[in-house]
Amino acid sequence: MSDVILYDYWRSSASYRVRIALGLVNIPYRTVPIDLLAGIHKIPDFLKRNPQGLVPALEIDGIMMTQSLSIIEYLDETRPGQGLLPTDTLGRQRVRALSHAIAMDIHPICNLGVVGHVMDMVSAHGEDPDATRLDWMAKYIGGGLAGFEAMLAKGGAGADVGAGAVSSDFCHGSRPSMADICLIPQLYNARRWNVSLSHFPRIRAIERNCASIDAFANAHPDKCPR
Structure with a gap:
């Protein structure tokens, strides 16, 4: 089982971005669905992962990360050569x-x-x-x-x-x-x-x-x- 975990809501644009990015850099991950309509993002256990109460939250490299664009830039910097951002x-x-x-x-x-x-x-x-x-x-x-x-x-x-x-x-x-x-x-x-x-x-x-x-x-x- 992958040690990369994506706390995800299927229709979230921000989560969708991170799913694409993980695919482009070939990182296997496990999904934990967070049902926004049911308010799961507001319960204490999830707020420990993301105090904003938003998705996505990504557990990778032993760190819990939030904010989709910040995550994508992290992937670009730590997995070079994938072209998520240009080099110039x-x-x-x-x-x-x-x-x-x-x-x-x-x-x-x-x-x-x-x-x-x-x-x-x-x-x-x-x-x-x-x-x-x-x-x-x-x-x-x-x-x-x-x-x-x-x-x-x-x-x-x-x-x-x-x-x-x-x-x-x-x-x-x-x-x-x-x-x-x-x-x-x-x-x-x-x-x-x-x-x-x-x-x-x-x-x-x-x-x-x-x-x-x-x-x-x-x-x-x-x-x-x-």
């Missing part, structure tokens, strides 16, 4: 910027706790919470992905990089990086909330390329223990 400084900056555009701008305002609170507020005012949720997701996921699509056509310094960037297989260059690891879970969420991706040809091309890689396919929520 500008490349790393660009991948971080793309990753943060999703993980720090789109994801936080569309997660379970935030959207649930919004729905409670509108319901208290007699409005339709389900319609409000769909409108909220369309605005923030759709708008965020529009910005991401535009960022894909820009180089690390913000200059247009032309056809070279548009024709690359992934978010940055010819292999998946942390940016792709962040993008794919967000697209799963977009489809879950009926956010149209029709205006994002570059994003959809990257998604097709990622889908052919086992690490992405095996990390899909439909394949996760619940």
Whole structure:
């Protein structure tokens, strides 16, 4: 049995990122499902692992780690040669910027706790919470992905990089990086909330390329223990 343990919720974007990353660096792991809907992330035993009461938490190298992007960067630094981030400084900056555009701008305002609170507020005012949720997701996921699509056509310094960037297989260059690891879970969420991706040809091309890689396919929520 693997000594690497991922405390995971099957539909969590942040957990999904870490599952992909572990697959890309070929690290076997054991999953312990944490049911967010049942509130398991708030019980004392789990709070000892992550005081924020969030997933994922990853036990690896004898240490308990939290925060998906921090975990991915740790894996990149301790398992070199896997390309989760580029080796050049500008490349790393660009991948971080793309990753943060999703993980720090789109994801936080569309997660379970935030959207649930919004729905409670509108319901208290007699409005339709389900319609409000769909409108909220369309605005923030759709708008965020529009910005991401535009960022894909820009180089690390913000200059247009032309056809070279548009024709690359992934978010940055010819292999998946942390940016792709962040993008794919967000697209799963977009489809879950009926956010149209029709205006994002570059994003959809990257998604097709990622889908052919086992690490992405095996990390899909439909394949996760619940």
